[in-house]
Amino acid sequence: MRKEVTELTELTLSIFDPNTLLPHRAGIAGLGLALSAIDxxxxxxxWEVTEDVVTLSWEGKDIDAIQWLLAQTYRSDEGYLEAPALNLDEQGRYIFSEGVMNSFLQHSKQRSREKQAVPLNFTVDDDQPEIRIDYRPVVDCYYTRGIQDAFNSKGMFKKEIPLKGHHLPGLVECFVNGAYVESPTGFLALLFLPLACGYYQLTGYRSALVIPEIRNINEWVKLRRKMPGRTYKSFRSSSAGESALNFLLREKLADDSSLFRIDYCEVYRLGSQPWDGNQSYLKQAVHRVQINDQILGLYEVASRLLPPRVQLKKDGNGTWLAESKVLAWISDNLIVNKSWYDGFFEFRKANSIFPDDRRGLVVMTEHLSADEKVLFEAVQGAFSTYLREQILQAQKQGRPLDYGQVTDKVIYRLQRPGTQQQFTTALVKFLSDFRSGAALGNGLQIFARLNQPGNWKTARDLALLAIATYQSKTKEEKKLLEENSTEETANVL
Structure with a gap:
């Protein structure tokens, strides 16, 4: 809403305005954050900031007031894009600068950077080598140059302001109807959207931009100003799903008691598209993420068990941070409210599971529900019986046991069926042929789980996970697994 009385201009931006979208609402909160740091x-x-409205008023030209406001909010300082309201340390300034450059200001027309990169060294963990990053310092950018495209020749806001990708990442102009247009209030909100977002670097020259749902401006500003700084380790993410969960977990840990805690966000996965070679970070996907404490709890456990690890580069010159593919798979399940192990059948076929990730998966199975554990423990019990038989047979024949071959046979037996009936028959036969105490008295519950509509593939995932995470039960098995605890064996699993 806009009112003009002689020379006075007043703009009212409300997060409950029905004409706003999530990026506008986050931008309004970002404006509230910026104002909280300005004298x-x-x-x-x-200005006046309430729990749901930001009101601005000024006399004179619109362009003068807005340019002053932007100058207080964004600065180019020592090679970084600085935002005083965020109160960033060196790692935080790197994350914010690199994040904005790879999302809002990815096009070279919207920012200028030094040609010569400078080295930055970040510590990931105390017991691991430092990571060296080549960073090109920021000279200036769209926010610090002085915005002209929103105003007419008299220095007043245009009634309709064209939007482009530097206002909202991933926005592509419609070649039939032209550019998207915004009102002055909508445009102004988007100028402060970068302050409210979370930034993450993905693998393969991709990035993730997280936009939160903010329901109380004042409460969010208080929370944001007391949140701890981010590290380079938290900037690197295994997937867009993990980016959303990491962002929401940080919000929860900052203030778990708040009634206005953020529990919904949208995450834009940005990357290259074959139809545009000029920009590397076009929108590839949008995920809408609504979570609860149970989901965040599972992610918190998984992220602790499956952390990124510093690796030496192939040429031996420098280090890089390797994210866990297992954590990416788990996170992408959690954001769509699936079981964390859903799709293990397909994941295992497409990816190697390395020893560190396997150890993490073993601990993750402790967080299965009571109902899931019935089938899981029954399969592991049957596999234990089968393994003991194979050990005895190998001893009688005077040959070493090939553990990889043993697991291959069982995995093939369970993954070969292509229908619910075939899998149910194969699993029931396996449990019957190699009986264990874990399956006694649970036959009806297992059978009911297998015959729930659309549930057999999840049951197959759980059964294969049970084999892949099997832990030795006897001294003989422990010795066998220790002898076979090579990366090659882990990859078979």
Whole structure:
């Protein structure tokens, strides 16, 4: 809503305005955050921030007031894009600068950077080598140059302002109807959207931008100003799903008691598209993520068990941070409210599971539900019986046991069926042929789980996970597994 009385201009931005979208609402909160760090003394405009509305008023030209506001909010300082309201340390300034450059300001027209990169060294963990990053310092950018595209020749806001990708990442102009247009209030909100977002670097020259749902401006501003700084380790993410969960977990840990805690966000996965070679970070996908404490709890456990690890580069010159593919798979399940192990059948076929990840998966199985554990423990019990038989047979024949071959046979037996009936028959036969105490008295529950509509593939995932995470039960088995605990064996699993 806009009112003009003689020379006075007033803009009201509400997060409950039905004409706003999530990026606008987050941008309004970002504006509230920016204003909280500005001294109002001698300011050319006045403002008021409530729990759901930001009101701005000024006399004179719109362009003068907005340019002053942007100059207080964004600065180019020592090679970084600086935002005083965020109160960032060196790692935080790197994350914010690199994040904005790879999302809002990815096009070279919107920012200028030094040609010569400078080395930055970040510590990931105390017991691991430092990571060296080549960073090109920021000279200036769209936010610090002085915005002209929103104003007419008299310095007043245009009624309709064209939007492009530097206002909202991934936005592509419609070649039939032209550019998207915004009102002055909508445009102004998007100028402060970068302050509210979370930034993550993915593998393969991709990035993730997280936009939160903010329901109370004042409460969010208080929370944001007391949140701890981010590290380079938290900037690197295994997937867009993990980016959303990491962002929401940080919000939860900052203030778990708040009634206005953020529990919903949208995450944009940005990367290259074959139809545009000029920009590397076009929108590839959008995920809408609504979570609860149970989901965040599972992610918190998984992220602790499956951390990124510093690796030496192939040429031996420098290090890089390797994210866990297992954590990416688990996270992408959690954001769509699937079981964390869903799709293990397909995941295992497409990816190697390395020893560190396997150890993490073993601990993750402790967080299965009571109902899931019935089938899981029954399969592991049957596999234990089968393994003991194979050990005895190998001893009688005077040959070493090939553990990889043993697991291959069982995995093939369970993954070969292509229908619910075939899998149910194969699993029931396996449990019957190699009986264990874990399956006694649970036949009806297992059979019911297998015959739930659309549930057999999840049961197959759980059964294969049971084999892949099997832990030795006897001294003989422990010795056998220790002898076979090579990366090659782990990859078979």
């Amino acid at each position: 109002s003394t001698d300011a050319p405009l006045q």
